Amino acid sequence: MFRHVVRRLIAMPLLLLGVASVAFLLSHLTRGDPLASIVPERQMSNPAVVEAAKRRWGLDRSLPEQYVVYLRNLLAGDLGTSFRTKRAVATDIGERLPATLELVLAAMLVGTFSGILLGVVAAHFRNRSLDHGARLFALIGSSIPVFWSGLILLFVFSVVLGWLPGPGRLDARTAAPPFVTGMYTIDSLLAGDLRTFVDALYHLVLPAFVLGWAVMGIISRLVRASMLDVLSQEYILTARAKGAGERRVLLNHALRNALIPTLTIVGFSFAYLITGAVLTETVFTWPGIGSYAVDSARSLDYPAIIGVTIVGAAAFLIANLVTDLAYAFANPRIRLG
Amino acid sequence: MRTDTPTRTVLMLGAAVVAANAAWAGQVRAAEGDTLVIARDMDVDSLDPGRAWCDTCQIYLNSVYESLVGLAPDNRTLVPGLAQSWDVSDDQSQFTFHLHPDAVFSDGSPVEAKDVKWSWERLRNLKGGASFFMDPVQSIETPDDKTVVVTLEAPNSEFLGIMNAPYTGVANSDVAIEQGANADPDADATDAAEPWFLENSAGSGPFVLETYRPNDELRLTRNESYWRDQPAFAEVVIRQTKDAVSQAQMLESGAADIAMQVDPDTAKSISSDEVTVEMVPSFNFVYVALSPGATGNQVPLTPPVREAFGYALDYEGIIDFTLGGEGDLQASPIPNGFPGTEGLPLPAQDIEKAKALLAEAGVGDGFAIDAIYPNVNVYGVDFSTMMQKVQQDLAKVGIEANLQPVTFSVWRDHIGGDGIPLTAVYYAPDYFGSGQYAQYFAMTGDSGWSKRAGTDRDPSFINSTEAELLAAALASGGEEQEKLYHELGLEMIKDRIIFPLVSPKLVLAYRDDIKGVRYSACCNLPLAELSRE
Numbered sequence: 001m002f003r004h005v006v007r008r009l010i011a012m013p014l015l016l017l018g019v020a021s022v023a024f025l026l027s028h029l030t031r032g033d034p035l036a037s038i039v040p041e042r043q044m045s046n047p048a049v050v051e052a053a054k055r056r057w058g059l060d061r062s063l064p065e066q067y068v069v070y071l072r073n074l075l076a077g078d079l080g081t082s083f084r085t086k087r088a089v090a091t092d093i094g095e096r097l098p099a100t101l102e103l104v105l106a107a108m109l110v111g112t113f114s115g116i117l118l119g120v121v122a123a124h125f126r127n128r129s130l131d132h133g134a135r136l137f138a139l140i141g142s143s144i145p146v147f148w149s150g151l152i153l154l155f156v157f158s159v160v161l162g163w164l165p166g167p168g169r170l171d172a173r174t175a176a177p178p179f180v181t182g183m184y185t186i187d188s189l190l191a192g193d194l195r196t197f198v199d200a201l202y203h204l205v206l207p208a209f210v211l212g213w214a215v216m217g218i219i220s221r222l223v224r225a226s227m228l229d230v231l232s233q234e235y236i237l238t239a240r241a242k243g244a245g246e247r248r249v250l251l252n253h254a255l256r257n258a259l260i261p262t263l264t265i266v267g268f269s270f271a272y273l274i275t276g277a278v279l280t281e282t283v284f285t286w287p288g289i290g291s292y293a294v295d296s297a298r299s300l301d302y303p304a305i306i307g308v309t310i311v312g313a314a315a316f317l318i319a320n321l322v323t324d325l326a327y328a329f330a331n332p333r334i335r336l337g
Numbered sequence: 338m339r340t341d342t343p344t345r346t347v348l349m350l351g352a353a354v355v356a357a358n359a360a361w362a363g364q365v366r367a368a369e370g371d372t373l374v375i376a377r378d379m380d381v382d383s384l385d386p387g388r389a390w391c392d393t394c395q396i397y398l399n400s401v402y403e404s405l406v407g408l409a410p411d412n413r414t415l416v417p418g419l420a421q422s423w424d425v426s427d428d429q430s431q432f433t434f435h436l437h438p439d440a441v442f443s444d445g446s447p448v449e450a451k452d453v454k455w456s457w458e459r460l461r462n463l464k465g466g467a468s469f470f471m472d473p474v475q476s477i478e479t480p481d482d483k484t485v486v487v488t489l490e491a492p493n494s495e496f497l498g499i500m501n502a503p504y505t506g507v508a509n510s511d512v513a514i515e516q517g518a519n520a521d522p523d524a525d526a527t528d529a530a531e532p533w534f535l536e537n538s539a540g541s542g543p544f545v546l547e548t549y550r551p552n553d554e555l556r557l558t559r560n561e562s563y564w565r566d567q568p569a570f571a572e573v574v575i576r577q578t579k580d581a582v583s584q585a586q587m588l589e590s591g592a593a594d595i596a597m598q599v600d601p602d603t604a605k606s607i608s609s610d611e612v613t614v615e616m617v618p619s620f621n622f623v624y625v626a627l628s629p630g631a632t633g634n635q636v637p638l639t640p641p642v643r644e645a646f647g648y649a650l651d652y653e654g655i656i657d658f659t660l661g662g663e664g665d666l667q668a669s670p671i672p673n674g675f676p677g678t679e680g681l682p683l684p685a686q687d688i689e690k691a692k693a694l695l696a697e698a699g700v701g702d703g704f705a706i707d708a709i710y711p712n713v714n715v716y717g718v719d720f721s722t723m724m725q726k727v728q729q730d731l732a733k734v735g736i737e738a739n740l741q742p743v744t745f746s747v748w749r750d751h752i753g754g755d756g757i758p759l760t761a762v763y764y765a766p767d768y769f770g771s772g773q774y775a776q777y778f779a780m781t782g783d784s785g786w787s788k789r790a791g792t793d794r795d796p797s798f799i800n801s802t803e804a805e806l807l808a809a810a811l812a813s814g815g816e817e818q819e820k821l822y823h824e825l826g827l828e829m830i831k832d833r834i835i836f837p838l839v840s841p842k843l844v845l846a847y848r849d850d851i852k853g854v855r856y857s858a859c860c861n862l863p864l865a866e867l868s869r870e
Contacts, residue, residue: 032746033753037382040390040466041762042777044753045788052464052525085551086383086531095550151582158590166592167583172374172554172574285578287553295552300746 001328008321015317016310017074023309024070027302028063035059037084037299057083070306079310080303084295089307092292097311098182099169100288103211103280104273105183106204110212112219112266116259119223123231124250134220142217150210150283157206165202167285174199207284211277215269222265226258260327267323274315275308371571373851373867376578376593382466384549385534386508387459387518390466392765392861393555393575395503399860400557400573402506402540405434405453405485406497410866412620412674412858413769415497419448419507419541420485429492429812432500436483442509442541443560450479455510459520463528467504470767492812495770501859502768509539543568543865552577557864569868581717588612588846594869595847595854597862600717601663604844611849616663617856619843620672621716621765625650625727625836629798630791631756636704638758640798643833645694648687649734650727656839658726659718663844667837669826670764670778676771677810677822681830684837691734703735709751710761712742716841720761723838727761756791761838769858771822772811779803779825780832790834803828 035044035053043049054060058069073080079089115138122134141149157164165171169184177187177196184200230236231254239253278290289308296304383389386402405420420434440448454477461471473493478486489496499505510520516537518530538546541564544557555575559568576593578584581603584596589609599607604614627646629638636642656664667673668681695701708728713720721742728738738759743751751757767773777785781804782792792799803825810821829835847854853866 031750032744033749034746036746036749040382041749042390042785043466043469044749045785046469049464049468055526084382086385086388087535087551092551095553151586154583154586158592159586162590166587166590167578168576168592171592172576173372173572282579283583285576285583287550287577291552298744298746300744 001325005321005325008317012314012317016313019313020074020306020310021067021071023306024067024302027300027305028066030300032300034083034300034302037301070303079307082296082304083301084299084304089303092304093289093307093311095182096287096289096292097274099286100274100277100281100290102169102183102185102204103207103277103286103288104270106208107211107215107273107277108266108270110208111215111269114212115216115219116223116255116262118216118220119227119258120250120255122220122224123227124246126228131224135224138217138220140217141213142215144213145279146210146214147279147283149213150207150280153206153210154283164206165199167283169203169286170196170199171203207280207286210283211273211280215273218265218269219262222262223255223258226261227254230254230258263323263326267319267326271316271319275312373570373573373595373864373869374587374593375573375575375595375597375862376584376587377575377597378579378584379552379555379575379577381549381551381555383531383534384538384546385465385531386456386504386506386540387463387467387524387528388465388531389504395859396575396861396864397546397555397557398503398506399542399857400544400864401538401542401546402503402508403440403542404501404503404505404507405436406501408501408769408857408859410855410857412856415501415769418501419453420500423497425497429494429496429814430489432487432489432496434485434487434500436485437564438483439564440541441562441564442512442539443545443562444509444512444539445562446509446511447482448507448509448541449482450485451482452510453477453485453507454479455513455520456507457505459508459513459518459524459528460505462520462522462524464525467502467767470499470502470505473499491808493772494811494814494818495768495772498768498770503860504767506540506542509541512539544573547572568865570864573864573867582606585846588848591848594851595862595867597846598717599844599846600714601661601842601844602717604846605661607846613845613847613849615845616842617845618665618673619716619841619856620674620858621763621843622667622670622672622837622840623716623718623720623723623761623763624670624838625759625761626786626790627834627836628756628758628760628790629834630794631758632794633707633755634758635706636700639698640833641694641698642700645691645698645734646731646736647684647833647836648691648694649731649736650684650836650838651686651730652684652838653686654730655723655726659723660839660841663717663842664839665842667840669829670835670837671771671774671822671826671829672766673840675766675769675774675822676819677824677826678771679819680823681826686730688733695734695736701735703737705737705739706731706758707741708738708759708761709741709743709748709757711745711748713745715763717844718763718839718841724761727838752789756789756794766858771825772807775803775807775810775822775825775829778835779807779829780834781807786835798832798834800828800832803832 039053082089082092085092118134118138122131125131158166177191177193180187180190188196239249275290275293278294281288281291293308379393380391381393382391403419405418407416407418409416419440421437422435424433457471461468473489475490476488516530516533519528543560543563545560547556547558549555557573559571581599585599585603585607587593588596607614627638627643652666666683668683671678710720724740728740731738780787780798780800782799806821806825810818843856845854850870852868857863
């Protein structure tokens with residue numbers, strides 16, 4: 001297994017380099033004016049301004065030249081400067097990625113635990129009203145567009161009932177905690193600031209639920225199917241015959257084995273949500289990597305597009321590796337390498 | 338009675354959450370009196386006063402870097418800013434500004450003439466978005482610490498108005514130079530201060546930059562060294578909120594004090610009795626434009642064809658369809674209320690006249706035209722909805738508009754390349770003055786829109802009268818200037834290139850306890866005027 005991990009880790013930078021090169025080529029070949037976020041419309045017809053902008057941002061060079069410069073900088077750890085924000089792409093990503101990680105982790109916690117619970121309940125009460133109810137709830141979550149459910153839940157819980165705060169990671173009147181991880185819940189706890197922690201947690205509830213609800217559906221269906229499969233195995237019958245209580249049979253014997261296929265979905269969902277949470281981020285004004293990616297694509301912000309692509313690819317590669325390792329750990333019959 | 342352990346745990350957790358909620362809510366309300374929260378879709382492209390060019394930048398620059406000249410709430414009268422007074426030569430070609438003796442930067446150092454000269458030269462030499470403001474300037478002299486003498490290349494009676502634009506705000510040159518800024522002729526290649534300006538400020542305005550996180554929030558704090566009356570709020574937070582519905586929700590829930598981009602439709606859905614919603618006229622407008630010089634034209638866009646186009650459009654219907662009636666007709670590319678616009682003939686639909694003109698032009702059977710436009714929602718107008726209405730109107734006279742919504746960067750690529758036969762765009766004023774519109778929209782041959790419309794490829798629609806009228810207007814003042822701009826407006830209508838569709842009303846949406854919310858022609862929303870009851 002160690003050799004397998006090392007091989008994967010060695011291959012990762014090469015794969016990311018390939019991804020960056022493809023992203024570079026595709027973004028530069030896409031029709032559009034990359035100066036749109038640099039030179040305002042009013043000055044488009046001013047040759048001096050346009051030439052100055054092209055020189056400043058290296059857009060006056062040929063494509064191969066631009067690629068070599070980009071690659072050289074990338075190998076030195078420099079992802080370039082965003083045309084849009086005028087800041088280092090690494091800085092932008094360093095701010096946005098923890099925001100998305102915090103949201104996705106919370107959503108995965110909600111989605112995974114709720115999905116497992118619903119799946120177990122559905123399997124145990126198969127074909128009865130609890131099964132139907134659990135499956136319906138999960139189906140709704142994975143079917144409703146997140147921008148719709150997000151807006152409706154915001155309206156109900158924030159505007160009408162006033163139980164939960166509005167969009168954003170924190171109340172605007174609360175200053176962000178000192179940066180350690182970039183995740184406000186963790187950073188505020190580390191700073192001993194309970195007020196900010198509670199504020200951050202309250203702001204996390206709705207977007208995490210909306211995103212987690214979508215994941216819950218997939219996980220609960222998979223857990224239900226796996227549980228039904230496992231519950232029909234002979235060793236379950238043996239456990240019951242030996243006098244094991246139903247809770248023990250469900251949780252200790254059946255669920256542990258039924259969860260193994262779920263690991264793959266959890267890993268995949270996590271990686272997917274890193275860049276796929278853009279709609280939730282937009283509705284809840286959550287300044288994450290997904291909305292950064294969309295804004296960058298719209299503006300043809302080359303450095304930011306490539307930077308986000310590298311991050312997204314890395315997320316998938318790491319998530320796949322962790323999932324494979326977790327799978328091998330959970331199922332001794334699996335051998336990696 | 339023995340309570341089950343899980344149940345007891347749940348009860349204790351619930352009690353803790355309720356207690357935390359109470360503590361949190363109490364703490365947040367205590368801070369409310371000092372902090373103003375504005376929900377806005379920020380379009381910040383830079384916070385460097387020499388490079389910034391955006392609507393949110395106007396709010397920021399006006400609050401942090403003061404200009405020499407201010408604009409009164411009537412959006413017409415120029416008032417002292419950093420300049421206490423000024424003298425204008427009879428021929429409108431030399432302007433002498435006398436700086437206020439009390440004006441200081443946020444670090445306490447005095448605002449001096451050298452800072453003005455440096456800031457303006459840097460603005461020009463960075464060749465950024467607002468560099469064109471310095472195009473009329475021939476020289477800037479500083480005979481003493483408090484006097485700035487500007488000599489122009491040609492008479493320009495609007496120069497004072499230009500000096501009101503937030504983009505001409507003055508920075509502390511000593512501080513900025515230490516951070517890598519310079520005003521040298523090659524500043525566009527050598528200036529390195531933009532990263533610093535994204536985290537710091539060096540102005541004399543009522544606020545200073547606290548933090549900026551792109552597409553998240555812009556946080557300003559009160560400038561404790563401000564040389565005039567302190568602003569009411571200790572802190573202003575502009576919170577990035579992309580869509581109007583979310584902005585309205587934040588307003589209703591109290592998470593925001595002002596929502597800046599609520600459209601008329603969303604405004605109608607606001608039901609809270611703690612929120613004020615007002616519709617006020619604005620100087621912004623949305624227009625469609627024809628490009629006779631675009632390579633993609635399937636028929637020549639001759640004057641009768643262009644005139645027919647103008648008569649085909651149902652202007653009132655477009656305003657109803659896109660804004661629920663909350664907008665005004667506009668006669669020419671100069672906004673309603675600007676010098677020269679009084680009495681200009683408003684556009685009106687006339688289908689029969691349009692058909693007759695097309696027949697006269699030899700295209701009575703109709704033709705197809707590509708309509709490529711940015712897929713945006715600006716000033717409450719959804720461009721796709723608007724263009725569908727335009728398409729319907731044109732179809733009634735036999736013109737088949739082939740709608741192609743694209744992203745802004747793709748639109749820029751088209752408009753800057755082969756041109757676009759029919760497009761839709763928007764415009765907002767940079768300062769109060771009609772000259773800017775003629776400089777941009779008149780078919781003089783060297784204006785922004787003449788090049789875009791393709792006068793290089795087809796010079797037949799260059800209107801030399803407009804250049805003469807503009808020069809004369811800039812060299813005059815008072816009634817004479819009004820008359821000249823009026824003639825200029827008529828000429829720009831006759832060009833039949835730019836067709837203003839609507840001047841959308843601006844929705845001012847804010848919590849009842851907020852005072853001073855108004856629309857400013859130069860600066861969108863003057864933060865220093867705001868207070869909480």
